[in-house]
Amino acid sequence: MTRLDLTQFPIIQKILYSRWPQFLVRAITLAGFIFTILAGILGSIVGSHNFAIIFVWIAWWTALKLFFIPFGGRSWCSICPIPMPGEWLQNGGILQPSGKGIGLRKKWPKVLRGNWLQAGGFLMVGLFGALTLTSARITAIILLAIIVLALLLSLIYERRSFCNYLCPIGGFTGLYAQAGPVEVRVKNAKVCAEHAEKTCYNACPWGQYPLALKSSANCGLCMECLRVCPTDNIAVNMRPWGSDFGPKTKHRLDEAFLGLVMLASVLVDSAVFLGPWGQLKTAAYEIGSIPWFIFAGIFLFGALVVLPGFYAASVWVANRMGNIQNSFRKSLSHFSQVLVPLGLIAWIAFTVSFAFVKFTYILPVISDPFGWGWNLIGNSNTAWVGETTTFSLFFQVILLSLGLFWASRVARQISDSTKQALPLIAFCAVFNLSLLWLLIG
Amino acid sequence: MKKELLARLIIILFISLAIAIPVIGRLKLSVNHNNVVELHARMPENGGWSLSTIEVKAGKPLKLHITSDDVMHGFSIGKSDQPALEITPGEFVDTTLIFDTPGRYTFYCDRWCGPNHWRMRGTIVVTGDNQTSQPEPQPLFLKLGIDIDSPSDAETIPSKPVSAENGAKFQHLLPEYALQRDTYNATSPAKLWMRLRKESTLANLPDSDLWDIIAWIWQQNTTNDQVINGQEIFAKNCAACHGETGEGDGVMVRGLPVWDPGNHNSGNVMHEATGEGLVRPPDFTDPIHLLGVSPALLEGKIIRGGMGTGMPYWGPIFTNQQIDSLISYLYTFAWNTRAKNSN
Amino acid sequence: MMRQSPNILKQNKLKQWTRITILLLLCLVILFVPFPIPDAPPTDRHIRIEASMFQFTPSEIKINKGDHVTVDLVSTDVVHGFSLDGYNFELKADPGQTSSGSFIANRTGVFRFRCSVACGNLHPFMIGKLQIGPNLLLFRGIILGFLAIIVALLSIKTKK
Structure with a gap:
């Protein structure tokens, strides 16, 4: 496959190699993170006039899905402020490791490995989303809890255990980063094989060994390996989208679960936030009420039983259509690759409806971040109700078709025959049709 | 090591900046707003006005910085003709009020914000030495000793639509008292009709012509401007319960039991926000209700509210002129519509 | 033999571009061609x-x-x-x-x-x-989806 190694350009190589540019960006995101928490706690109770709501749920959440992941894989993780304080303590230094860090550096328990907890966290986002999405206070409290939790865990466990196993957004970006166009790989495997020290593995906050990297799911693009490699043997490649998929790549059952949770979440979010059913919205919002328990029950049943059941059925049929009989469990993991392009494009299409309409809220909260009646840049109170345009509807139709094309292609690539791919394609088609109906029907 | 120090300084600088913006902003706000009262409007279910009482000295400006925390509200001063302010969620409105006369004033929300909207009231206490304010004159219903809670349906109603124009033809036959303002105020249309029925000069007129006369008398006691004014007040304040057509089917009283004169006398029990015991208002288009009540009684109901029915008290809100206009408008429901068969 | 190969490559590329152009045109037709559905009389x-x-x-x-x-x-x-x-x-x-x-x-x-x-x-x-x-866009979306599946399957076959 074609790859373009960015480190061959001296300027890019310098930018990536130096710790300063990344450090400065992370210093800004950390300050922004703290500012967001303060805005959420001190600012207006009215969501549309609170920086925390608009910047987390409109600006950042949109940028993540429309920009960071599709064009940079886990690029957000490389500038995410959440693990910063913990990492300083682990490293004993802010700019670079000093070797005098503190922390117990325990290994993350084996039973909790994989994406299971992240998928669970994402289910929580879906269950409590209507409240967190609209309450600046709750948003701030969650952000605060996350950064404190990340700090505590980094004192107990080694490296970025929080990012690897707990962070729901880490699960989201990791899953879809497999489809992204950026990867960190070694230039020459032979050089690594002869190098006994593994400086890169020791330096990697994510616990990855670059020579063994086959998937970008767990690489946070932090560039530490690049910086410590004594032989300059690390490449940062631009690659075709979807390069991590293939008939031989290894995938786990928890990836399949995470992928299915994401699909269920995008359907439920579309129905709750973009649908015309007011009672559903109220049920999702009034946490603890009887309608909410019904909503939660249906949501969990859909996400844990219906959708996985449907997926499992199509995998079972596909398995029987194949030339070689794999174990069912192995097939469930193997075919989960199909869920990645399908889900990524589905989230992008959802975001077009969800966020484009609300973009006029962004300038006013820069002008008056706390809703205290400021007018810093003269744009306070300029938000309007917004509308979906004909363009955005067509854009969504094209996006969803593209997603179906991509998922079908992956399904065919990882199957023995067209016949084997068809059940999976049917699964994707039904999912896409449901989302199409929710978004433009 | 120098680099590490620089990095730490940068982090401290950025975080300080992130913290300084809201802190300095808040401090500046409180300095600028030294004499300013910040008032938050919230639905009664969310706590109502953030301040229930505001104190100010007579003649001194009261600067208010008002916003809403949930839905659209309004800010208005009771018994005044000042236009209301629209309070939009998340946006601030500034206003300055000056009260010359010491006393207690009501501020209230004038936009319907749920079934308990009318509870969104607060008090501005204006203190001062010159207690020149005169006590309000006693409302007519108290002077006349009308029991506004007793059943008051009309003893008789017209059997066909009335025509004030036709009634005007017989004005020369009327006794003097029929045209007096006091008679209008204190008498219900049905009572006046029965009184006139007994007049020998009108003995030859059929019942329907006599009803036309009553309609004409009621018309004489009001002006077109009053009716228009009353209609505006009704639409804004009353229609959410009484219905836009006066039928008692407003959006706020859906699901409540239908009004029944028998349970209209439940004493001085104030009903809480639960809505327990509340009823639908009567159907004003059924003349049996309005033709049985005098303007003084209507005024009493408006000022004091209907005990135990959910009808709020509007005494601190409306001026006397506004109440008069509202009463004028209310009777148009009874006159303008076809008599309903109340059996 | 060695001289011909760039030509064949060029031809293949040309073929590929023709296919992509036809595909894009087909997409445009699916998205924008007017459907002859009679309008109900306005009321x-x-x-x-x-x-x-x-x-x-x-x-x-x-x-x-x-x-x-x-x-x-x-x-x-x-x-x-x-x-x-x-x-x-x-x-x-x-x-x-x-x-x-x-x-x-x-x-x-x-x-x-x-x-x-x-x-x-x-x-x-x-x-x-x-x-x-009628919600034509939904039907256009469904047809485009079918096209996407067919093209996806064909795109792999042509590669082999």
Whole structure:
């Protein structure tokens, strides 16, 4: 496959190699993170006039899905402020490791490995989303809890255990980063094989060994390996989208679960936030009420039983259509690759409806971040109700078709025959049709 | 090591900046707003006005910085003709009020914000030495000793639509008292009709012509401007319960039991926000209700509210002129519509 | 032999580009070609829509193209608004004061209408649907989806 190694350009190589540019960006995101928490706690109770709501749920959440992941894989993780304080303590230094860090550096328990907890966290986002999405206070409290939790865990466990196993957004970006166009790989495997020290593995906050990297799911693009490699043997490649998929790549059952949770979440979010059913919205919002328990029950049943059941059925049929009989469990993991392009494009299409309409809220909260009646840049109170345009509807139709094309292609690539791919394609088609109906029907 | 120090300084600088913006902003706000009262409007279910009482000295400006925390509200001063302010969620409105006369004033929300909207009231206490304010004159219903809670349906109603124009033809036959303002105020249309029925000069007129006369008398006691004014007040304040057509089917009283004169006398029990015991208002288009009540009684109901029915008290809100206009408008429901068969 | 190979490569590339062009044209046809569906005769529509936190009732409305639509907006709890996507049509109603307006439904498709007066936490998601004529875009989307599957399957075969 074609790859373009960015480190061959001296300027890019310098930018990536130096710790300063990344450090400065992370210093800004950390300050922004703290500012967001303060805005959420001190600012207006009215969501549309609170920086925390608009910047987390409109600006950042949109940028993540429309920009960071599709064009940079886990690029957000490389500038995410959440693990910063913990990492300083682990490293004993802010700019670079000093070797005098503190922390117990325990290994993350084996039973909790994989994406299971992240998928669970994402289910929580879906269950409590209507409240967190609209309450600046709750948003701030969650952000605060996350950064404190990340700090505590980094004192107990080694490296970025929080990012690897707990962070729901880490699960989201990791899953879809497999489809992204950026990867960190070694230039020459032979050089690594002869190098006994593994400086890169020791330096990697994510616990990855670059020579063994086959998937970008767990690489946070932090560039530490690049910086410590004594032989300059690390490449940062631009690659075709979807390069991590293939008939031989290894995938786990928890990836399949995470992928299915994401699909269920995008359907439920579309129905709750973009649908015309007011009672559903109220049920999702009034946490603890009887309608909410019904909503939660249906949501969990859909996400844990219906959708996985449907997926499992199509995998079972596909398995029987194949030339070689794999174990069912192995097939469930193997075919989960199909869920990645399908889900990524589905989230992008959802975001077009969800966020484009609300973009006029962004300038006013820069002008008056706390809703205290400021007018810093003269744009306070300029938000309007917004509308979906004909363009955005067509854009969504094209996006969803593209997603179906991509998922079908992956399904065919990882199957023995067209016949084997068809059940999976049917699964994707039904999912896409449901989302199409929710978004433009 | 120098680099590490620089990095730490940068982090401290950025975080300080992130913290300084809201802190300095808040401090500046409180300095600028030294004499300013910040008032938050919230639905009664969310706590109502953030301040229930505001104190100010007579003649001194009261600067208010008002916003809403949930839905659209309004800010208005009771018994005044000042236009209301629209309070939009998340946006601030500034206003300055000056009260010359010491006393207690009501501020209230004038936009319907749920079934308990009318509870969104607060008090501005204006203190001062010159207690020149005169006590309000006693409302007519108290002077006349009308029991506004007793059943008051009309003893008789017209059997066909009335025509004030036709009634005007017989004005020369009327006794003097029929045209007096006091008679209008204190008498219900049905009572006046029965009184006139007994007049020998009108003995030859059929019942329907006599009803036309009553309609004409009621018309004489009001002006077109009053009716228009009353209609505006009704639409804004009353229609959410009484219905836009006066039928008692407003959006706020859906699901409540239908009004029944028998349970209209439940004493001085104030009903809480639960809505327990509340009823639908009567159907004003059924003349049996309005033709049985005098303007003084209507005024009493408006000022004091209907005990135990959910009808709020509007005494601190409306001026006397506004109440008069509202009463004028209310009777148009009874006159303008076809008599309903109340059996 | 060695000389020919760049030519074959060029030819293959040309073939590939022709295919992509044809595919793109096909997509454009699916998305934009007019469907010969007869419009129902336009009528006068009087629609009463009740707005409460955070629901329009009815929230899904179907009408025909060219209909003269009058909307009565009735708020049942707090002040609500009604803003129709794609049409410059907005209403605002206080409880007890029905607000009315009319427009001619001259654009077909499904249009969302949303509350335009902040009415609480879920206000940004208070949405309803107005379908004017058939929802052609949905059918176009479905056909495009089938095309996507076929092209995906073919794209792998041609590679082998």
